Amino acid sequence: MASNTRITPRAEDYSQWYLDVISAADMAEHSPVKGCMIIKPHGYAIWEMIQKDLDARFKAIGVENAYFPLFIPQSFLSREAEHVEGFAPEVAVVTHAGGKKLDEPLVVRPTSETIMYEVFSGWIHSYRDLPLLINQWANVVRWEMRTRLFLRTTEFLWQEGHTVHATHDEADAFARKMLDIYVDFAENVMAVPVIPGQKSDSERFAGALRTYCVEAMMQDGKALQFGTSHNLGQNFAKAFNVKFSDENNVEQLAWQTSWGVSTRMIGGLIMTHSDDQGLVLPPKVASVQAIIIPLWFKDEERAPVMEKANALLAELQAAGVRGKIDTRDGRPGEKIFHWEKKGIPVRVEIGPKDIAAGEVVIARRDTSEKSRVAIGDAAAIVSDLMVTIQKNLFDRALAHRESNSVGVSTWDEFVTAIEVGKFVTAHWSGDADDEKKIKEATNATIRCIPFSEASSSGTCVFSGKPSNQRVVFARSY
């Protein structure tokens, strides 16, 4: 299963580099079914780390997991006008099953608002049933024309949270609270700095009142949406009759939110941290944080080296580090190369000479630095490195974003900055037509209206119209 792909340098071909990193790290591959991907063990392990961390965060604020059907009657999708317009063109449709033509075609879920809210309307009777806080880990399908491993695939894995509240403000606060969770997760677990904000109307989720989002910058300067949280208002509640009796026994329409992150984040993780040698994983999402490579040249050296390797593994585990010993046959250079491509944060080499000197070699994946340390200190040093590397990756990504972000006030500056791949903060009046023209002219879209920029007055960088907000423009994935 090992891959020996040469990794194209970023400077030579960024797109090919991305695919090469995935292939060299053995994370995923295209499947025989067009647009679908196979997530291989090393890629899936990252998804498991993501699931475990986020799931605990959701549960800590009272969200419960449930599971709803894969199939949605086609008629459900049509009930919310914007929603069907947004999703109808990209659904996969089951027309036959059990050897017969179905009376009503079934859509393979592109997202589950419609099926869930139809059911929620039966669950909710009074204000005592609120808030209802549900999450689902599932696969969804959106028929994409141009696919790209992790970033855009026909089928992908995600979590979709769906909540119901008694008031607009409570729903909005919950949608914002979830965005805060996504920010903290992105920055402190994935080591990916993100800009939280709100989407413009044209980038809003189909059927939502407001879409909040977190946007990250990739190494090529393009933006990647890391997660979204929608204040759905009462749009779906109206369409699916989600009502409750309030304290005065008066029937009220409910207020809803939905929010999600997907396997797309793994694409963002790769493009934030990896280098020309391959994948670089932040320690918090690495299922193996430290790989021990025992080295020997003569058969009789094997036993003492393995003994030290096993002892060190035990010490690492006791220090809370997820360690592993590479016990495979093979040449040392190949082994080192193998784990480097897989992005393991720290490599520890132990050979006969090291043992004689009472030392081991520790190599950091993020900086390629190597150092010799006393074997008795190794576990503590590796444990500390987990914190150091996690922080370094975040700081490096943040510095990259900051040096590639610019605020502009003229159209010339705008065009130039977009052309060289920057995040551009500029005034925009809120006019959707101007937004469209800017996209046509530069291929840049509004990534978000950062919360920090939501009230500042000036004039639109494109049209000169009065503006009370600065927004972030960029080209995006």
Place this chain on the structure above:
Amino acid sequence: MASNTRITPRAEDYSQWYLDVISAADMAEHSPVKGCMIIKPHGYAIWEMIQKDLDARFKAIGVENAYFPLFIPQSFLSREAEHVEGFAPEVAVVTHAGGKKLDEPLVVRPTSETIMYEVFSGWIHSYRDLPLLINQWANVVRWEMRTRLFLRTTEFLWQEGHTVHATHDEADAFARKMLDIYVDFAENVMAVPVIPGQKSDSERFAGALRTYCVEAMMQDGKALQFGTSHNLGQNFAKAFNVKFSDENNVEQLAWQTSWGVSTRMIGGLIMTHSDDQGLVLPPKVASVQAIIIPLWFKDEERAPVMEKANALLAELQAAGVRGKIDTRDGRPGEKIFHWEKKGIPVRVEIGPKDIAAGEVVIARRDTSEKSRVAIGDAAAIVSDLMVTIQKNLFDRALAHRESNSVGVSTWDEFVTAIEVGKFVTAHWSGDADDEKKIKEATNATIRCIPFSEASSSGTCVFSGKPSNQRVVFARSY
């Protein structure tokens, strides 16, 4: 969301009792899509406990998780002759996607042998790539005519393991090892006694050489298949070209296994332990093991009661018990009833009088026994009860199975025993035609050829033909 369904007693209508237990415990419900179910939080939490436990067992023997596409090209399914015959009648087919008719219809996976093995053939080159040990947690779809919550639904959740080996014996040993894991899991986690054995050819998995299984007895005496592990031989390897170069560089066909358990197990769990008061959960799969119910009658009693409740919760957690306090408003009787229906293993009641006496009331869900204990001893007693209840549920289920199992040697005895709902062990020659006639006459099928009965000589209970095996017959789910 709370349900107040009356639970039909088992003696009155066993089938209705099963559905009432699910409804009263708020575990699942039928969905607007025919045959699909909605797994509600209290049902899904059990699935999460199952996943967590099994996943750790798989990883401990080197199995890695991965994810393969939901869709399978229709032509893949046809490549293994028995397999397509077994599954083609029950698949759901996507014919349209992205607004267009597809060139080749896509089947929604009923199981993933075909898509996985097509891909495995590209992963495996030499004996060094073996064994390949992959597992997937996923949803699958089989278009069932008559569905029943958890037991038989159009879409269900499961894990499917797929392994590739260099030799027949290694594959067979792995399939048996996985069966051992399923036995241990069923008995020691789910508290469900099972009979491990082999399926007759007519009950074999479509495409397998041999199917191993674990069978459990429900309270009505019917059998439920808890899990299966298949030795696939080289049938799929031939169809999908799964080959490897051996140590002598000679190309060989690989040997494979597949194995799985599904949300169906939750149906078996319900029907093994529950009673006329509702669900009964073994402590090891209960996400809440002990529910603390604070009781007060005057407002000023609330604070001291809650203080004791919180202190006890902390003690329970320190003792490794998953505890929870019912902080909802509501009458005590309703609260007690609520958690009883949900099957929580232990209930702890704390009221002002209890506090004055320095005591709490502890109630066991399995036996309905109540006792007063010193508040300082409560956490240790509840912790011990987790072990006691887990064991009691297993012992009770085993005693039930033993008293409803019988060995017979005549056809009259056979018919009578099946009629009263027993597991019947009897000789059978291996003749598939006799097996079919027995089913037609009694509605009983061969549940398994227990490993313990696989060599014993006699004559077939039905035909009188010479037999060298005793098998278990029963009516089944």
